[in-house]
Amino acid sequence: MASNDDLSVGPQQQGQGSTGATNLSNADDIFQQELQNMNKATLNGLDISKYTRRQRYLIDQERCRRSTARKLAAATSKQPGPSAKLLPPSAGVSSRPDSPGPKVISDDPVPIPGPNSPDDTPPRPTTEPPKSWYLFPEHHDLVVQQVPGVRFKNSNVDGFYEWPTNILGTFRCSKKKCKNEWESGVVSTVIRKYLLPGDRLAYNAKVFNQRCMRCKSLGYMTIEQGVYIERIVRRLKIWRNETVEVLPGYFKETQPHKSSLCEGCKAGSCKREDSARYNRSLFGRR
Incomplete structure (x- = not known):
């Protein structure tokens, strides 16, 4: 290896x-x-x-x-040529082609829309109104590489066990006239554990949005993919009683966390309170 x-x-x-x-x-x-x-x-x-x-x-x-x-x-190769004859799909049968590479194992076939990390596929159009929270099934491929056999629960239901934490993200105000942008090291996230038959483990991570300090509108959120995956992988290994490494004491300063602007705080899922000091625990052990 x-x-x-x-x-x-x-x-x-x-x-x-x-x-x-x-x-x-x-x-x-x-x-x-x-x-x-x-x-x-x-x-x-x-x-x-x-x-x-x-x-x-x-x-x-x-x-x-x-x-x-x-x-x-793969998507390009499956596009029909000029002379190809298109046949109507059979009733009730999905015509979605299989994609190469690791398969995303999900309990629910329809992914919940959410913004993409810049380290993944290109960002989705921001014409849709932002939501107060997102799930990110598109990152499951990278999680399952480190925690084989784990499943992704693509559903907003309470877990058997829940672990509140925070990740890093950047935001852009959804109000066109505002154009405010900000970074946060306290993006409220709840990692949820689900038990499946046969002692199998499923999970998801509910990531809460934030509001603009200037106009109080929801932001378009982009999460730091590496931090998101690291948080989830670490928690899944702990739930599996596997040995995990001690995280180094690396810190990154961002603007103070405001409960009034955090959708996680409003939902009672964020463990941070208003602070006049800069947030310095992005990569602390949580």
Whole structure:
């Protein structure tokens, strides 16, 4: 199995100065180039638990990029040519083609709309009104790579057990005249556990939206994919009584969290209160 020794870029360290930050940036570029040159089997076989947080993020990003490219190529290849004769689909039969790559195992066939991470497929059109919360079934492929056999429950029902946490996200006000944008390290999220027959485990993560500080309108939300996956994978492994690594004490400062602007606080699912201080626990153990 691949390890850090297989790549020229070793583990990265936190808390370096400007020269160190430049070196980390160069190391990231080299590491990303090496990932792009890997074949599919080698890339999918990487044990990301042996890599640094930033390297795991880059690995997930490259896997997702390739998965998206395969799906687009498959969709293009299935387009009928000029001389193709289109036949009406049979009544009651879905004509949706199967996509290549890992299958998304879901209890519910219709995904709930939600914004995409920039590290995944292109963002969805923002013509639809934003919702107060979202599920993200499109990221299940990356979760199941690290927690095989787990299922995604695409339904807004209470779980057998629920774990409140927070992730990182960026927002853009849905009101055209406002155009306000903001970042939050306290995007309220509830990871929910479901028990299936045969001691099988299912999950989902309900991610709550935020409102604009200027006009109080809901925002268009984009989540940080790497943090979202890491939170879920860690919690699923704990629920499976598997050993998990201790998260490093890395912090990122964002603007103070406002309960009046957080849909999670309104729903009673957010554990953060108003604070005059900057939020500094994005990657703390939660």
